[in-house]
Amino acid sequence: MTDKDFHFLVESAGMAPSSDNTQPWTFSPGPDFIDVYMVRDRLLAIDVLDMYSFISIGAAIENMILAAGIRGLECRPDFSPADALDQKNDSSQSLIPVARLHFTPADSVSAYPAVTFSERHTDRRKFSTRVLPDSMIKELSGAAAGSGTAVHWIRDIDTRKQLVGIDSVFSSILLSHPPLFDGLFNTVKFSRRKLLSDGWGMDIKSLDLPFPAAIALRIFGSRSLGRIIARWGVGPLVAKGLSERLSFCGALCLVTAPGRSRRAFLEAGRTMQSVWLKATELGLSVHPYGVITQYLHMAELEPWRFTREAVATIKDAKPHFSGLFGCPETRHPVMILRLGYGTGRQRSRLTVRFPPEKIMTAVP
Numbered sequence: 001m002t003d004k005d006f007h008f009l010v011e012s013a014g015m016a017p018s019s020d021n022t023q024p025w026t027f028s029p030g031p032d033f034i035d036v037y038m039v040r041d042r043l044l045a046i047d048v049l050d051m052y053s054f055i056s057i058g059a060a061i062e063n064m065i066l067a068a069g070i071r072g073l074e075c076r077p078d079f080s081p082a083d084a085l086d087q088k089n090d091s092s093q094s095l096i097p098v099a100r101l102h103f104t105p106a107d108s109v110s111a112y113p114a115v116t117f118s119e120r121h122t123d124r125r126k127f128s129t130r131v132l133p134d135s136m137i138k139e140l141s142g143a144a145a146g147s148g149t150a151v152h153w154i155r156d157i158d159t160r161k162q163l164v165g166i167d168s169v170f171s172s173i174l175l176s177h178p179p180l181f182d183g184l185f186n187t188v189k190f191s192r193r194k195l196l197s198d199g200w201g202m203d204i205k206s207l208d209l210p211f212p213a214a215i216a217l218r219i220f221g222s223r224s225l226g227r228i229i230a231r232w233g234v235g236p237l238v239a240k241g242l243s244e245r246l247s248f249c250g251a252l253c254l255v256t257a258p259g260r261s262r263r264a265f266l267e268a269g270r271t272m273q274s275v276w277l278k279a280t281e282l283g284l285s286v287h288p289y290g291v292i293t294q295y296l297h298m299a300e301l302e303p304w305r306f307t308r309e310a311v312a313t314i315k316d317a318k319p320h321f322s323g324l325f326g327c328p329e330t331r332h333p334v335m336i337l338r339l340g341y342g343t344g345r346q347r348s349r350l351t352v353r354f355p356p357e358k359i360m361t362a363v364p
């Protein structure tokens, strides 16, 4: 692997999506491998088992595997460092080893369009409600790359509306509970200059919040606004407005994993990303929804984060939620993607990334 290969692979990986755009990854080159590390400083305070950071890194690895093909290389991921983490669990290191990617010369060069990495983005606007055809669902499902993962679909309008109902209950738990609300908005940046100088986090504009909500967030800050929402009891109303967006799409995709191991989350990230990239190639818009799946795990594993009533509500909703997607209850839901035909109004991407040099590390 040449320096040029390594640069291209890291640049491609860095374009992957990450929860709140934290980009919790760094890459270290070897002669014919790349070690992938999770950066402890960039982990979210509220992310059960660091699930969303592992999913994000899985997405970055998927980009790297596809990018390797473009450079005439075959990439074989080895997730045993992640398995080792499951054994030890806690560690004080700032860089946490997650995977080693082995590269060998491939028989041919892949024609995968590299531009798909940069074209893929999160679109939080309403999409057309035109249902995606069977042929597209087949193609999207066929793209799922992560081993042991599965994708489950909702398309009809009534079922979508039932999911809106579940999401608004979960979002209202989020909005009425200041610690959860803070966790969500801590990474939001109000000025483009700040976003560009930090290189990570989310532009307030990319959230596509209703104008009054964006202004209120700017004036009061997430902490005070969370408390105001909780005090005035308007959480359910605001949540209903936000959740409505879930019904404006052509399909909803649930990614599930066979377990809660780090490897399972990395593989789920590969699946999320491969479906998202395929959707981008097909000209579809995509919006990931993390709250429901995060809380289903959190209510079981970290119930102390919620009120007792909220834990009961979340646990009661689980069978209904799985039933809507026709997903066996033994599977672990990890991510929902809302997919659909965009409404045509194109807007520039509003995300930033660390430059490749910042996510390369020389680890002895």
Ligand SMILES: Cc1cc2nc3c(=O)[nH]c(=O)nc-3n(C[C@H](O)[C@H](O)[C@H](O)COP(=O)(O)O)c2cc1C
Pocket: 015, 016, 017, 018, 019, 020, 021, 052, 053, 055, 056, 059, 120, 121, 122, 123, 124, 201, 202, 287, 288, 289, 290, 291, 349, 350, 351
């Ligand atoms: C694991 C994961 C969870 C995410 N959860 C949400 C979510 O709940 N809501 C949302 O609007 N975006 C969510 N996102 C999208 C990220 O905010 C987005 O990928 C990031 O800001 C970078 O922007 P980009 O996708 O446009 O490149 C999630 C992304 C990942 C990888």
